[in-house]
Amino acid sequence: MEDIERDWDKPITEAGIAAKASVIVRVGLLDLSAGTGSFRVREMMHRIAYPLGVHVRADVNLTDIEAACTDGKDRITEVIDLPTTGVNTERIWLLEHFADWFSVNLGEESMYHTRPEVSKGLMQHLDEKDASQMSAKLAKELREEEKEERERQAEAQEARGATGAGTVATWVNRLAGRGHDVKSDQSGQSGQSDQSDQSGQSGHDGKSGQVEQDGQDAVLDALEAASQHTDPGQPLAEPLDVHESDWSKSAMTESLAERAELAKQEERERQERHRRRGVNGSGHADSEVMGPDFEDMRDRMADRKPSRERLVDREFREVRDAHEGRGRHGVAPEEGFVGNGTNGNGANGTKAANGTAGSSSRKRDHKPPKGEYAEHFDHVGKTPVAGRPGITVRQAHKRLDMIEHRKPLYSPAFAGLASAIACASFVFLLGGGPYDMVGAFVGAGLGHWLRRRLFAHHLNQFFVTFVCVAVAALACTGTLRLIGLFDPIALQHDTAYIGAMLFVIPGFPLITSGLDMAKIDFPSGIQRLAYFLCIVLMATLAGWMIATIVHLNPTGFEPLGLNPWVNALLRAVFAFLGVWGFSIMFNSPQRMCLTAAVIGMITDTLRLEIVDAGVPAEAGAFIGALLAGLLASAWRSSVRKGWLPPHLGYPRICLTVPSIVIMVPGMYMYRAMWYLGSFQTIHALDWAFRAFMVIVCLPIGLAMARVITDKSWRYDI
Numbered sequence: 001m002e003d004i005e006r007d008w009d010k011p012i013t014e015a016g017i018a019a020k021a022s023v024i025v026r027v028g029l030l031d032l033s034a035g036t037g038s039f040r041v042r043e044m045m046h047r048i049a050y051p052l053g054v055h056v057r058a059d060v061n062l063t064d065i066e067a068a069c070t071d072g073k074d075r076i077t078e079v080i081d082l083p084t085t086g087v088n089t090e091r092i093w094l095l096e097h098f099a100d101w102f103s104v105n106l107g108e109e110s111m112y113h114t115r116p117e118v119s120k121g122l123m124q125h126l127d128e129k130d131a132s133q134m135s136a137k138l139a140k141e142l143r144e145e146e147k148e149e150r151e152r153q154a155e156a157q158e159a160r161g162a163t164g165a166g167t168v169a170t171w172v173n174r175l176a177g178r179g180h181d182v183k184s185d186q187s188g189q190s191g192q193s194d195q196s197d198q199s200g201q202s203g204h205d206g207k208s209g210q211v212e213q214d215g216q217d218a219v220l221d222a223l224e225a226a227s228q229h230t231d232p233g234q235p236l237a238e239p240l241d242v243h244e245s246d247w248s249k250s251a252m253t254e255s256l257a258e259r260a261e262l263a264k265q266e267e268r269e270r271q272e273r274h275r276r277r278g279v280n281g282s283g284h285a286d287s288e289v290m291g292p293d294f295e296d297m298r299d300r301m302a303d304r305k306p307s308r309e310r311l312v313d314r315e316f317r318e319v320r321d322a323h324e325g326r327g328r329h330g331v332a333p334e335e336g337f338v339g340n341g342t343n344g345n346g347a348n349g350t351k352a353a354n355g356t357a358g359s360s361s362r363k364r365d366h367k368p369p370k371g372e373y374a375e376h377f378d379h380v381g382k383t384p385v386a387g388r389p390g391i392t393v394r395q396a397h398k399r400l401d402m403i404e405h406r407k408p409l410y411s412p413a414f415a416g417l418a419s420a421i422a423c424a425s426f427v428f429l430l431g432g433g434p435y436d437m438v439g440a441f442v443g444a445g446l447g448h449w450l451r452r453r454l455f456a457h458h459l460n461q462f463f464v465t466f467v468c469v470a471v472a473a474l475a476c477t478g479t480l481r482l483i484g485l486f487d488p489i490a491l492q493h494d495t496a497y498i499g500a501m502l503f504v505i506p507g508f509p510l511i512t513s514g515l516d517m518a519k520i521d522f523p524s525g526i527q528r529l530a531y532f533l534c535i536v537l538m539a540t541l542a543g544w545m546i547a548t549i550v551h552l553n554p555t556g557f558e559p560l561g562l563n564p565w566v567n568a569l570l571r572a573v574f575a576f577l578g579v580w581g582f583s584i585m586f587n588s589p590q591r592m593c594l595t596a597a598v599i600g601m602i603t604d605t606l607r608l609e610i611v612d613a614g615v616p617a618e619a620g621a622f623i624g625a626l627l628a629g630l631l632a633s634a635w636r637s638s639v640r641k642g643w644l645p646p647h648l649g650y651p652r653i654c655l656t657v658p659s660i661v662i663m664v665p666g667m668y669m670y671r672a673m674w675y676l677g678s679f680q681t682i683h684a685l686d687w688a689f690r691a692f693m694v695i696v697c698l699p700i701g702l703a704m705a706r707v708i709t710d711k712s713w714r715y716d717i
Helices: 002-006 017-033 038-052 089-105 116-124 131-186 190-214 218-229 249-253 256-276 286-290 294-303 308-323 393-404 412-430 434-455 461-484 488-492 496-500 507-518 522-550 564-585 590-612 617-640 652-663 666-677 681-709
Strands: 055-060 064-070 075-081
Touching: 002 017, 017 038, 017 055, 017 064, 017 075, 017 089, 017 393, 038 055, 038 064, 038 089, 038 507, 089 116, 089 131, 089 393, 089 590, 089 652, 116 131, 131 590, 412 434, 412 496, 412 564, 412 652, 434 461, 434 496, 461 488, 461 496, 461 522, 496 522, 496 666, 507 522, 507 652, 507 681, 522 666, 564 590, 564 652, 590 617, 590 652, 617 652, 617 681, 652 681, 666 681
Parallel strands: none
Antiparallel strands: 055 064, 064 075
């Protein structure tokens, strides 16, 4: 902690390994606490570590991280534990923006979001309650700025076209005036021609004298220089690539004679170096001093035809760079390097001294280490990117503090309503009718509201799961009993309470466990699978106990007998509502909820329709999960290519898990527990294996989609 406090206000690139590791590991911990898998946690930690020149080797489990960080000189190991686990898709999304903001400010490119300006704006407005709305506002402002910039460029292009036409006309008039002078001199009318030339010149100066006096007519000066210094054998001067942006104030005010003298001196020096053919004053070859690539570069430059126009243009750029405090090639001059200005002794020309000083090379500012982990230190010692001051350790932790302590987007009451809608829709997709949906609506809404309230007191997850499922089952059964007072047929709907307890299904641990094992990370995958089974066991055990107490006999839902087209349409509607509700329970922003709902509507409706057509339920689950992964990848690619606005770029896991959690066979799992509690082991094993096959096919489908669309998943490297 003392090492971190000492570097608290330093740029993080200059801080010690302890301060760097504190940011790297904390980002991984926040991502892990949001419910994502170990492969994403490692990826996020590496994205933060790479621009810092740090190599990370991390063991990620369900609730802890052990990370060893080294920068080539020092090493530190950190072990951090979480008290519990949960799901927060908004945090996963904000951490993606944080990683892009962090990378761009340290000189790297944006890796996930196409517009780093959106990430930068979000990191400056983390105090806003709805970050998704803020990102949409920032994206809109960017579009407006781009539109205004295009309009300004169009106006500037038109203005340059008009100015260019006027400049060409003026130049033609100059040439015409000079030709008239020559002709007049040859004809012997010197007095009249002198008078005419003086009158014409004064009139010309009346139009453009102000421009020439200020030294701002760069195009005319360049054309005049080209006409005066072009090879006489050539009929016309070669075109000049001169733009106003290449001219600094000092270059425009510099006299033409000085620029020409500099160009001649540069030409003489180049010819002298060419004659020496690589041997300097001390007798050493240039390749030994300047490096192995210098000889090839020197030969190419020697064979290149000299162009005075190119030399003049290069001198303009070098004078501009010197005026702005930069050296050759646009970088700050280093010790031992002087351009074509004056050296420390006031002499004009390149640095020359006895021995090897005349051809000494610039010192390399970056020498990456060699060895096993050399590729992880590509950025050690690099000069900071101009215009990017970097990030201090304090600034990084301050933004992570704001991400960590953000309040949930939705109140317990609204989250309970979303849970009610999701479970009622789930019941319809399982084959339930209106009474079943009403009972599940009441039970799931009350159960999830209570779960949110109990979690606020940091109670044990398994205890909370058992209590909330019991309350949801009792509320569902009680609602159906009340309806039965008016319509006795409602008393026969004994299966509805299974739908009321589906809000506790841990979809994120289930899916991430399969993805982790697909990446050969078995410790994390097995832990997540064990957590999933424990939650399911507590939920089904609570439901079985309530059913036994109130004498329920869940035999399944009665067929609704709907028209196939009407049934398919209703499935699409309730699949949309169900995925939207589960996304709300995962704390997704509204735009993310709607995106996941559209994907879930397509995939789950297709799954149910092909199962009705005779496809096995396991194959249907695989096809639905595969399609969900492909659609999520297509959505992300569309955002990166600019087909969709930049604020709609969401992590794939935030779209795929809500869209397929509705495919989890909760009915199968509960019926297996029911038969097990009734000691009907044959039926219990039958339903347990059916549930197992569907559960296995869901993450396999997502993993296959990642293999198809992601090279990092396609190859084992």
